[in-house]
Amino acid sequence: xxxxxxxxxxxxxxxxxxxxxxxxxxxxxxxxxxxxxxxxxxxxxxxxxxxxxxxxxxxxxxxxxxxxxxxxxxxxxxxxxxxxxxxxxxxxxxxxxxxxxxxxxxxxxxxxxxxxxxxxxxxxxxxxxxxxxxxxxxxxxxxxxxxxxxxxxxxxxxxxxxxxxxxxxxxxxxxxxxxxxxxxxxxxxxxxxxxxxxxxxxxxxxxxxxxxxxxxxxxxxxxxxxxxxxxxxxxxxxxxxxxxxxxxxxxxxxxxxxxxxxxx
Amino acid sequence: xxxxxxxxxxxxxxxxxxxxxxxxxxxxxxxxxxxxxxxxxxxxxxxxxxxxxxxxxxxxxxxxxxxxxxxxxxxxxxxxxxxxxxxxxxxxxxxxxxxxxxxxxxxxxxxxxxxxxxxxxxxxxxxxxxxxxxxxxxxxxxxxxxxxxxxxxxxxxxxxxxxxxxxxxxxxxxxxxxxxxxxxxxxxxxxxxxxxxxxxxxxxxxxxxxxxxxxxxxxxxxxxxxxxxxxxxxxxxxxxxxxxxxxxxxxxxxxxxxxxxxxx
Numbered sequence: 133x134x135x136x137x138x139x140x141x142x143x144x145x146x147x148x149x150x151x152x153x154x155x156x157x158x159x160x161x162x163x164x165x166x167x168x169x170x171x172x173x174x175x176x177x178x179x180x181x182x183x184x185x186x187x188x189x190x191x192x193x194x195x196x197x198x199x200x201x202x203x204x205x206x207x208x209x210x211x212x213x214x215x216x217x218x219x220x221x222x223x224x225x226x227x228x229x230x231x232x233x234x235x236x237x238x239x240x241x242x243x244x245x246x247x248x249x250x251x252x253x254x255x256x257x258x259x260x261x262x263x264x265x266x267x268x269x270x271x272x273x274x275x276x277x278x279x280x281x282x283x284x285x286x287x288x289x290x291x292x293x294x295x296x297x298x299x300x301x302x303x304x305x306x307x308x309x310x311x312x313x314x315x316x317x318x319x320x321x322x323x324x325x326x327x328x329x330x331x332x333x334x335x336x337x338x339x340x341x342x343x344x345x346x347x348x349x350x351x352x353x354x355x356x357x358x359x360x361x362x363x364x365x366x367x368x369x370x371x372x373x374x375x376x377x378x379x380x381x382x383x384x385x386x387x388x389x390x391x392x393x394x395x396x
Numbered sequence: 397x398x399x400x401x402x403x404x405x406x407x408x409x410x411x412x413x414x415x416x417x418x419x420x421x422x423x424x425x426x427x428x429x430x431x432x433x434x435x436x437x438x439x440x441x442x443x444x445x446x447x448x449x450x451x452x453x454x455x456x457x458x459x460x461x462x463x464x465x466x467x468x469x470x471x472x473x474x475x476x477x478x479x480x481x482x483x484x485x486x487x488x489x490x491x492x493x494x495x496x497x498x499x500x501x502x503x504x505x506x507x508x509x510x511x512x513x514x515x516x517x518x519x520x521x522x523x524x525x526x527x528x529x530x531x532x533x534x535x536x537x538x539x540x541x542x543x544x545x546x547x548x549x550x551x552x553x554x555x556x557x558x559x560x561x562x563x564x565x566x567x568x569x570x571x572x573x574x575x576x577x578x579x580x581x582x583x584x585x586x587x588x589x590x591x592x593x594x595x596x597x598x599x600x601x602x603x604x605x606x607x608x609x610x611x612x613x614x615x616x617x618x619x620x621x622x623x624x625x626x627x628x629x630x631x632x633x634x635x636x637x638x639x640x641x642x643x644x645x646x647x648x649x650x651x652x653x654x655x656x657x658x659x660x
Binding site for chain 1: 439440441442444466467468471482488489490491492493494495496497498499502503504505506507508509510514515518519521522523526527528529530537538541542545575576577578581582585591592593630631632633637638639640641646647
């Protein structure tokens with residue numbers, strides 16, 4: 133799903149309360165049967181959006197690449213943005229415990245579920261813009277998160293090339309067709325023949341984290357400028373009647389139940 | 397994988413620097429090829445562990461159940477713990493932007509990846525105990541997170557029954573065999589016939605979030621007492637050479653590539 137299909141373009145999202153044409157935006161979640169409700173529980177940092185200054189996507193990607201080798205994919209993406217905002221803005225970024233998010237590694241403590249780069253990007257986008265439950269002016273984080281997942285699943289990655297690669301071998305690009313760590317890493321391993329512990333696999337994942345950070349900041353900068361244009365219109369609930377990624381037939385083959393028929 | 401298999405019992409984990417017998421603990425992640433490195437980036441809340449006082453698991457579950465109807469699975473689990481610690485402890489919990497984690501809903505913005513209850517539990521455990529990259533005395537969050545995923549995948553859920561259910565219909569228990577939202581919800585929908593938007597499906601997910609919160613606090617209380625005993629020894633990398641959940645054959649049927657042979 134991308135904007136070329138003619139189905140997914142929506143009006144620009146204006147930040148800081150200047151939302152327009154976002155009524156259709158929360159489809160993926162709205163279809164999941166949720167109703168907006170106001171009222172945060174009142175934490176001192178729960179006033180959104182957090183102040184944001186535009187960052188350089190290339191520089192952010194380089195930080196994420198280097199950070200991967202310290203805190204791995206999820207925390208690398210978070211730190212690539214928040215370390216700069218700690219310097220540029222200060223609080224509330226200084227108080228966010230970024231390094232605790234090391235646990236996003238390996239698809240969450242090694243279980244191969246959602247790629248930590250996708251999860252980290254969702255943390256950043258939603259911590260900055262706030263939860264969609266507060267109202268349509270806080271939809272951007274949810275939308276950017278979904279855009280990142282869609283782009284990640286449908287793009288030959290990694291796209292970022294570090295200035296000083298830690299691995300000189302050419303790193304092949306593969307398209308994950310999924311936001312999941314297991315499927316993304318598995319497809320790359322199958323295509324290249326490199327095992328999980330190889331330096332090449334690690335550098336591939338560091339470059340994927342960097343690529344996601346680059347894409348994330350591009351979206352956040354557009355949001356800051358008031359012209360963020362969501363690309364993805366994916367809604368698993370809307371399409372197949374259940375929360376889902378897009379590659380149904382990857383798993384729904386001959387040996388397991390058919391994908392459910394939408395019946396709502 | 398549970399402690400009955402005789403493979404997974406390890407020494408008790410002592411909190412607050414009194415770690416014993418945790419050398420084998422980080423297998424799931426250690427096998428993923430990572431090396432411990434010290435050095436946080438220096439946020440004001442990045443001093444671990446955060447102060448923790450023991451909470452009542454039943455009360456926590458009830459809070460999570462109610463919070464689901466405001467902020468959905470992931471943020472419900474986070475708030476069920478952190479809202480109490482804001483009252484009992486104050487900072488740094490007051491500064492954690494819990495409600496931003498609404499995005500964990502529906503397996504992350506509706507994509508059906510990791511169940512938000514599992515993700516929320518991982519956030520709580522790791523934000524409290526700190527990242528494992530700081531050293532073995534900070535392993536507990538990673539281990540509790542993995543224990544929750546294992547228990548979630550292999551337990552007939554929900555186990556929690558609210559004092560005042562919003563839905564009077566009996567809510568059937570099903571075993572997800574996976575930490576993923578799509579698979580967990582899908583198996584329950586297939587078994588019960590209820591669609592995604594039904595009040596029963598929503599209440600089932602609220603009770604699952606509550607069940608996870610209850611289990612999480614049970615682990616955290618044990619950790620606080622210095623006798624947390626990790627149950628899960630699951631390592632996808634160790635078992636099949638790639639980050640993975642345990643139910644390989646759910647997806648690796650006839651129509652897609654075989655599960656990779658471990659070659660490291």
